[in-house]
Amino acid sequence: MLPSWKSATTSVVGCRGHGFATEAARACVELVAQEFAPTLLTAIIHPENAASRGVAEKVGMTHIDDDHAHPWIVRTVMGMQVSPASSD
Template structure:
């Protein structure tokens, strides 16, 4: 993810449909901050969210592995956001499966998670397609209890 992805990322993260399970859609400035945090993740950890594109280069969304936490436990999480008009076409699952393989090659053995709003059935479906199951509930935020999906990943 680069600074020249700002227009696409601002449209994605500013879309109320895409961000319906977040407290609010993000502004252009917040989208720039998002990109800068991803770049910091690449520099510090070697991973963060990457841009998802079709084979012909059309922007679809983002997906990758980031450090998150649930109940004060730091974990690597696979996360994904897909343009509203491109959802339910398998893009999130395809990109997330590539992240599982990256995790297997770089970090296994270990647990890979997906921390999901409890009402986000589509995201939970992606996690289940990866082989994840419900492993915990995250009580870290006073306004919501999030669902933590996870899977043990063994080395190649």
């Protein structure tokens, strides 16, 4: 079984809107595909965080479900199929 990997990002106000988060997310997707070869990659996002959802969509993720595991918290689950990286 693969370990559970979590990534958290924080933006500095002056850096927003320049594509840095999208670039970092793409690099994470590539790294995970190369190192762990998962079939599904997911992101757990607060439903009101439109910027994070936008980044997830830019790297190819789509809405999978809403997580209602906690009685007061709803989280948006985004995900994408990942194919193992080719070794060139």
